[in-house]
């Protein structure tokens with residue numbers, strides 16, 4: 001008979017030898033039966049691709065998060081040849097497949113490809129350089145002149161890039177923001193007359209505390225000047241009535257654009273209460289138009305309306321994170337992050353209902369149908385929609401001498417798809433799209449700089465990249 005002591009020694013030995021053999025020869029995660037039966041034919045036994053792409057090369061077309069993989073499997077991408085498996089597999093089986101793919105991806109040691117030094121596009125061979133990696137979730141960028149650039153960091157800092165170098169200290173005294181969820185310090189835009197008045201506009205998620213000690217937020221805009229690294233002379237340009245503030249931490253919108261007439265347009269998302277995008281008595285889910293000092297133009301479409309909020313210019317928007325002015329026509333273009341398959345590019349017109357959530361090309365992230373309708377009388381269609389959703393974010397028209405063929409083309413950033421797209425828009429129609437960057441990080445926005453180069457704000461990994469000629 002073995003005594004207790006010997007048993008203990010044997011167990012330790014067994015444990016040690018098991019540990020050693022694991023280290024010398026890593027075992028691959030066991031393949032679930034569902035993968036063998038349903039997926040091998042297209043993605044390969046080793047997941048490295050067969051008829052369809054590899055699932056272990058670190059490159060994700062439809063988003064890199066677990067939830068993105070889950071949705072790819074559950075709903076498929078039928079138009080790209082990926083079937084939907086929601087009818088065959090329950091959610092827990094799908095989660096098991098996601099965990100399996102993730103484990104194999106880790107074991108394959110796939111890393112994100114580094115930023116290339118140059119890039120061949122359809123029109124130009126371009127140079128790529130990293131200006132800085134020393135920023136956290138950069139969100140907005142504004143060029144004050146040839147030498148000075150401002151960048152907002154979502155956690156609440158305003159940074160200065162001077163002659164291509166990021167200054168170590170953020171601007172002091174910028175407004176307090178609530179940096180939770182999608183909130184934080186959002187856009188930064190100079191006044192059209194910046195060179196004479198020095199004014200800069202900031203949008204952000206403004207927090208207030210109610211009598212129950214809950215922190216409520218809403219999209220807000222201030223303007224001020226910067227002198228010797230300090231934010232000064234702050235004036236509130238837009239602040240909603242506290243009745244509209246909410247506990248939601250998403251769908252702030254928050255982009256600002258000036259029209260050639262000097263109006264300030266800005267976006268507010270539906271704050272995650274979709275019906276409110278249709279409600280003219282609420283600021284949510286709208287594009288607004290105000291004067292730069294915050295007053296409201298008497299010519300606004302709902303100015304005479306007895307109940308409407310007078311700054312409303314258009315309605316029926318979900319989460320508009322892109323807004324820009326066409327450099328030639330002066331038209332206002334807007335991009336909004338829809339539900340799955342519902343991302344939109346819109347040409348903004350006054351008093352126009354863009355339909356959310358009555359009409360949409362998307363379905364909800366949990367698979368629920370939001371609306372059976374994609375069009376309805378009295379509601380505008382988008383100029384373009386993306387299906388599946390690319391998580392469209394910032395937009396800006398290219399203007400500059402470096403890439404003349406791209407003049408007046410629209411640069412579109414995509415978070416989930418990690419893409420920078422270039423759209424050729426003629427007569428209000430998108431006639432061509434090309435993808436300039438792919439899988440180098442989430443593209444928050446790309447803007448054209450005064451020297452004709454393009455600055456791209458990337459999130460995860462956080463960096464600022466400059467595209468110039470070779």
Ligand code: HEC
Pocket residue numbers: 034035038039040041042043051052053055059060061062063069072073077080081082083085097
């Ligand atoms: C009939 C072929 C086919 C089968 C079977 C198939 N897939 Fe796919 N799958 C595709 C194609 C094609 C794509 C990519 C579309 C593209 O690259 O444009 C894709 C994409 C995906 C993606 C998203 C990849 C990305 O880059 O974001 C995941 C995840 C995925 N498949 C998992 C699965 C799983 C798990 C199964 C089994 C349940 C499966 N697929 C079965 C063809 C298939």
